[in-house]
Amino acid sequence: xxxxxxxxxxxxxxxxxxxxxxxxxxxxxxxGQDTLAILPTGAxxxxxxxxxxxxxxxxxxxxxxxxxxMNDQVDRMRVTGFRRSAAIxxxxxxxxxQEILRHLGDYQFLFLSPEMxxxxxxxxxxxxxxLSLLVIDEAHCxxxxxxxxxxxxxxxxxxRSKLQQPLTLMxxxxxxxxxxxxxxxxxxxxxxxxxxxxxxPNIFLDVENVADEPGKQVRLKSLVSQLQQxxxxxxxxxxxxxxxxxxxxxxxxxKAAAYHAGLDSEDRFKIQQQFMAGQLDVICAxxxxxxxxxxxxxxxxxxxxxxxxxxxxxQEIGRAGRDGKPSVAILLYAPGDEQLPLALGQSxxxxxxxxxxxYAHPQQFSGDDPVIQLLAFYRQHGISQAAVTQMFTGxxxxxxxxxAQMMAYARETHCLRERWLAAFDEQSPEHxxxxxxxxxxPLNLNAVGLTRQQPMVTATTEREDWVARLQRxx
DNA sequence: CGTATCCTGAATACTCAGGATACGGTGCCGTATT
Numbered sequence: 001x002x003x004x005x006x007x008x009x010x011x012x013x014x015x016x017x018x019x020x021x022x023x024x025x026x027x028x029x030x031x032g033q034d035t036l037a038i039l040p041t042g043a044x045x046x047x048x049x050x051x052x053x054x055x056x057x058x059x060x061x062x063x064x065x066x067x068x069x070m071n072d073q074v075d076r077m078r079v080t081g082f083r084r085s086a087a088i089x090x091x092x093x094x095x096x097x098q099e100i101l102r103h104l105g106d107y108q109f110l111f112l113s114p115e116m117x118x119x120x121x122x123x124x125x126x127x128x129x130x131l132s133l134l135v136i137d138e139a140h141c142x143x144x145x146x147x148x149x150x151x152x153x154x155x156x157x158x159x160r161s162k163l164q165q166p167l168t169l170m171x172x173x174x175x176x177x178x179x180x181x182x183x184x185x186x187x188x189x190x191x192x193x194x195x196x197x198x199x200x201p202n203i204f205l206d207v208e209n210v211a212d213e214p215g216k217q218v219r220l221k222s223l224v225s226q227l228q229q230x231x232x233x234x235x236x237x238x239x240x241x242x243x244x245x246x247x248x249x250x251x252x253x254x255k256a257a258a259y260h261a262g263l264d265s266e267d268r269f270k271i272q273q274q275f276m277a278g279q280l281d282v283i284c285a286x287x288x289x290x291x292x293x294x295x296x297x298x299x300x301x302x303x304x305x306x307x308x309x310x311x312x313x314x315q316e317i318g319r320a321g322r323d324g325k326p327s328v329a330i331l332l333y334a335p336g337d338e339q340l341p342l343a344l345g346q347s348x349x350x351x352x353x354x355x356x357x358x359y360a361h362p363q364q365f366s367g368d369d370p371v372i373q374l375l376a377f378y379r380q381h382g383i384s385q386a387a388v389t390q391m392f393t394g395x396x397x398x399x400x401x402x403x404a405q406m407m408a409y410a411r412e413t414h415c416l417r418e419r420w421l422a423a424f425d426e427q428s429p430e431h432x433x434x435x436x437x438x439x440x441x442p443l444n445l446n447a448v449g450l451t452r453q454q455p456m457v458t459a460t461t462e463r464e465d466w467v468a469r470l471q472r473x474x
Numbered sequence: 475c476g477t478a479t480c481c482t483g484a485a486t487a488c489t490c491a492g493g494a495t496a497c498g499g500t501g502c503c504g505t506a507t508t
Contacts, residue, residue, distance in 0.1 A: 115502045287500055339475045
């Protein structure tokens with residue numbers, strides 16, 4: 001008889017108890033059920049598949065969206081005693097890759113990107129393995145990136161079938177009802193769902209209405225110079241992230257840097273390291289910044305532009321206050337801001353006519369256009385014109401719905417938390433002054449307890465004091 | 475979709491109306507080129 005989960009936990013990690021969600025997910029997996037686990041960052045999602053891998057013979061195959069995540073994870077696993085771990089990706093040298101492939105059957109944990117796994121040679125190798133578990137890390141990427149950015153994500157369902165439907169664990173920090181539905185539909189399974197609340201009570205929510213672009217800049221500068229550091233300001237434009245980092249530094253003297261996909265990987269790495277080490281006050285970033293960032297003392301996340309949906313917003317504000325201390329998420333909204341996410345959503349999407357013309361005469365199109373590259377991908381994978389049309393139509397409808405939900409948050413006049421959590425089918429705790437400040441109410445920074453003039457007291461006494469202080473103030 | 479910038483042509487030469495165009499985000503992979 002196999003030892004209990006708790007005994008394994010004790011033996012492998014030296015912990016006596018599981019964190020919320022871990023045990024439920026493991027229990028479902030032990031019963032042979034595919035499992036979708038929606039757990040906040042820092043809840044110990046990797047422990048779930050590490051422990052499962054420890055308890056069962058065969059290989060745990062982990063599909064991960066980013067090379068940096070993969071490589072960090074392999075390093076961490078080797079340090080903590082899981083030495084039979086490897087990643088194969090474009091950064092792997094030829095020699096190293098040959099070495100791993102020669103002993104592939106000996107590995108307990110193998111990390112691949114969807115693109116790598118989709119390659120026929122690689123898939124053939126993996127088909128030879130005895131898989132104990134297939135893990136889809138950051139599973140929301142299937143929905144967020146699949147259709148119009150990284151189409152290999154949409155092949156995972158077919159690949160899973162070719163691997164004889166191995167037991168599958170899907171991991172993410174944020175997934176509303178439609179995202180959950182889409183993930184499981186794509187992966188062709190009806191899993192057990194283990195979901196923790198996405199609420200983050202220590203993050204004060206705020207929407208700030210401004211008249212226009214200059215008004216937004218003024219407000220941003222004022223907020224950034226008053227708030228406790230460090231913080232993150234999100235943009236939907238690389239240029240504006242860069243310009244604003246420089247401007248904020250000049251205007252306020254704060255140590256500010258920009259982070260986006262236009263920087264070379266050396267700079268990206270350096271800036272990320274500096275931020276993690278506390279050498280930066282504020283990072284002006286695009287959505288490129290975030291996954292895999294686990295800094296616990298981020299005090300504020302400001303959105304200069306409107307995110308495309310509440311799930312992205314939840315992911316991004318979730319990077320504040322990991323230490324449980326009071327933090328704030330501020331959305332700056334100017335009339336018409338919804339046009340930018342709308343346009344971005346359209347930019348990678350072919351219209352019906354283009355699809356029709358491409359399928360009729362594919363050779364007449366230039367291969368440089370990313371939209372055409374997507375169509376070429378789907379056509380080469382035998383996906384019909386009708387299916388592609390239907391997919392992009394559905395995608396458009398879904399993006400519009402998601403943006404409308406985001407707009408409803410921006411325009412909310414009653415309780416932002418209630419509005420936010422409703423998108424994840426969650427009830428909100430009762431609204432208090434410590435909860436949020438919608439766009440129609442002014443933000444009192446002192447009330448949030450985050451101004452630099454009023455440094456926070458120590459963590460243990462903070463929570464009661466903070467609520468009590470707020471109650472008195474109002 | 476909407477803003478900013480560039481371009482064009484007509485009228486003027488200390489210019490400007492209005493149209494065309496570019497910009498706006500996320501990452502794998504591997505091949506061709508320096």
